[in-house]
Amino acid sequence: MPFSVSWQTLLEELEELDGATLVTPLSHDRFRITDVQDHRVIVHFEDGDEKRPLQRDQFESLYRRITDTPNGFELDRLPPDADPYPAVWSLHPRFEIDEDAGVIVEQDGPTSTQLLEGEPASESDNRTEPDLAVYADALLLVDALERHDVDVLEELETDVLVNLYTLLSDVQRNANGVRQDVADVLLARLHHDRLVNGPFGSVQRTTRRNRTLKDEETVLAALEDAGIDRERVMGVDRGKVDDALEVTDLAESDVYDIEESAYVRKAEVDEERKDSRLQGLKEQLAAVDSDEGEALRQEIEDLEARIDELTEFKSGQAFQSRGGGNS
Structure with a gap:
């Protein structure tokens, strides 16, 4: 099928979108299509508030690569900042992204897209409590840190220090478990040591060699x-x-050369006492009246916005698109 026909089909699909959100296959950045033109598609990224034009000739170049490769074009061969192009192409009825295989491929039958079906809940009332041990321990730890001045640990009572050490130890252990689960899922999505960015940092697939002697x-x-x-x-x-x-x-x-060093070891945990305190915290959160709850939500939103402002990454292309009038 000629590119011009596929391009027209894609534009028709894009015209039918009404504020829908897509996600890029490698970096998993969220963006919206704000304008569809004959020679380009304008997209707006939610993180960093970046607006970028996606040019027709770049779509054609990717189209050639996909259709010339029987088993699909490998996404890690994309140029820098080209991640949104395959996401947009996935809206075409004949193109599909296989994230597990790391390719975008042409299909004869029905295909899936990078289109997100729904928006995440923005109201705190719609948030659900995760069934994770690290969540409960982290909530207890935050409460303890708020109630005690940890800037001068030497002035704290011994029982307070014991509680802090126990909670920190539990958070570390349980967080490591969740961290490994997250890493296992990420490992299937990262390809060939490509650096993938998120709002708070970057990750990269690396290889470690372990050697064990034979018999x-x-x-x-x-x-x-x-x-x-x-x-x-x-x-x-x-x-x-x-x-x-x-x-x-x-x-x-x-x-043997022997060198001794002392350390603190967590001996036991009073789970019943922790559960009792945790339930009290949950009841306090649930009892917040509407005015205080709204103020708290606004405070959290302001804090999140401040964190995003301090940690977001903008490429040089983002500044050029703002100053060059590409939109």
Whole structure:
């Protein structure tokens, strides 16, 4: 099918959109299509308030790459800042993005799109409490940090320090569990060490090599075949040394350099006390009247806006599009 026909079909699909939101396949940035023209499509990114024109010739270039590749065009081969182009192409009835495989491909049958079906709830009443241990522990920790002056830890009572240490330990452990779950999902979406940005930071797929020696005979035989005497690689076995200490009069210090250091270890957790305090916090939050609740929501929104302002990343292209009158 000629590009001009596919382009016209795509424009018709875009014309029917009414304020819908799309998401880019690699960076998962959200954007809206604000204007559709014969030679370009204007999009508006929600993060950073960036407006950008997507040019027809760039759509054509991506179209050629997709249709010339039977198994789909690999998304990690996209040029910088080209992430929205495949997202828009996915609105065409014959093009589909496979994020697991990291490709955009032409299909003969029905396809899916990068179009988000609905908007996230913006009102605090619609927020749901996540069923995660780290959420409960984090709420308790925030409460403890608000009630005590942690700028001068030396002035806090011992029981307060014990509570803080316990909560920090629980948050760290449970957060690491959720962190690993998130990492497992992200790993399937990141390709070839490509840096992917989010509002608060960036992640990148990396490779770690772990080495484990094969069994002793296999290793020694391979080295001997290579002309290496086995005596050259035979060393002291720590396990055998410990066994020898058990049946001799040698002291541990005779064969080990020993250095001791003290540390704090969490011995136990009063889960019943934590649950009781947590329930009290939830009841306090639920009891906030409408005026105070609205003020709290406004305060949270202002804080979130301030965080976005401090952490957002704008490319040079974003500033050029603002100053160059591309819209």
